[in-house]
Amino acid sequence: MTTKKELRITIKSLKNQQDRKEWEEFSNKIFAQVEQTEAFKKSSTILSYWSMNDEVITHQAVERWSKHKKVYLPLIKGNDLELVRFEGVKKMKPEPIFGILEPTSEEKIEISGIDLVIVPGVAFDANCNRMGRGKGYYDRLLSESVAAKIGVAYNFQIVDEVPVDQHDVPLNMVVTEKNIFKR
Numbered sequence: 001m002t003t004k005k006e007l008r009i010t011i012k013s014l015k016n017q018q019d020r021k022e023w024e025e026f027s028n029k030i031f032a033q034v035e036q037t038e039a040f041k042k043s044s045t046i047l048s049y050w051s052m053n054d055e056v057i058t059h060q061a062v063e064r065w066s067k068h069k070k071v072y073l074p075l076i077k078g079n080d081l082e083l084v085r086f087e088g089v090k091k092m093k094p095e096p097i098f099g100i101l102e103p104t105s106e107e108k109i110e111i112s113g114i115d116l117v118i119v120p121g122v123a124f125d126a127n128c129n130r131m132g133r134g135k136g137y138y139d140r141l142l143s144e145s146v147a148a149k150i151g152v153a154y155n156f157q158i159v160d161e162v163p164v165d166q167h168d169v170p171l172n173m174v175v176t177e178k179n180i181f182k183r
């Protein structure tokens, strides 16, 4: 059984072997699939993330969705995430630790007010288990949530088995450019 630490190293080296020119196209495909789901169609409040350069690219999808739904993005506050309304790229600022762009809006929401969460991750498996960047932010956030949870990843991030700890929260669905896994 591989450990989370080993799996993070494996995925990091796989990332370096990818042709990133395809990532924009893959990301478009992934979010086209997400938009077909009942969970998406029924949702009015979405928690997405604003992608960093090694993640499924969310920027276009967030802009598109924000025209007819309320879209929120995570903001790091110590050990927790605050959920802040997306009001356009111009109203975002880089956060000091990882440089992730975060919204500057005053409008916040509790996780209980969210219908659908688009979850980033380092690796996922076909049972919709997820491993993140190892800080536990999403595990703590999602443990309190009944929202639909859709993980998004490139297909190379799907592994046979993600090591699962007790606090890890499984997702309802994982979407890649090649597959849709449901639980």
Ligand SMILES: Nc1nc2c(c(=O)[nH]1)N(C=O)[C@@H](CNc1ccc(C(=O)N[C@@H](CCC(=O)O)C(=O)O)cc1)CN2
Residues within 6 Å of the ligand: 049, 050, 051, 052, 055, 074, 075, 076, 081, 098, 100, 120, 121, 132, 133, 134, 135, 136, 137, 138
């Ligand atoms: N786009 C995006 N936003 C997000 C997350 C995410 O995974 N992706 N988060 C999800 O939790 C939260 C931020 N948590 C983060 C945790 C670690 C790292 C990071 O870059 N870690 C380095 C190495 C660790 C370190 O420096 O100590 C890395 O993974 O290379 C970034 C964000 C909230 N916002």
Ligand SMILES: Nc1ncnc2c1ncn2[C@@H]1O[C@H](COP(=O)(O)OP(=O)(O)OP(=O)(O)O)[C@@H](O)[C@H]1O
Residues within 6 Å of the ligand: 004, 130, 131, 132, 133, 134, 135, 136, 137, 138, 139, 140, 143, 165, 167, 168
């Ligand atoms: N519900 C929780 N309550 C308290 N601590 C937690 C909880 N979930 C995770 N943690 C702690 O967070 C740390 C990181 O956990 P883990 O390696 O599973 O994170 P991850 O799922 O990879 O990261 P993330 O959720 O940030 O993407 C662990 O030390 C774990 O004990």
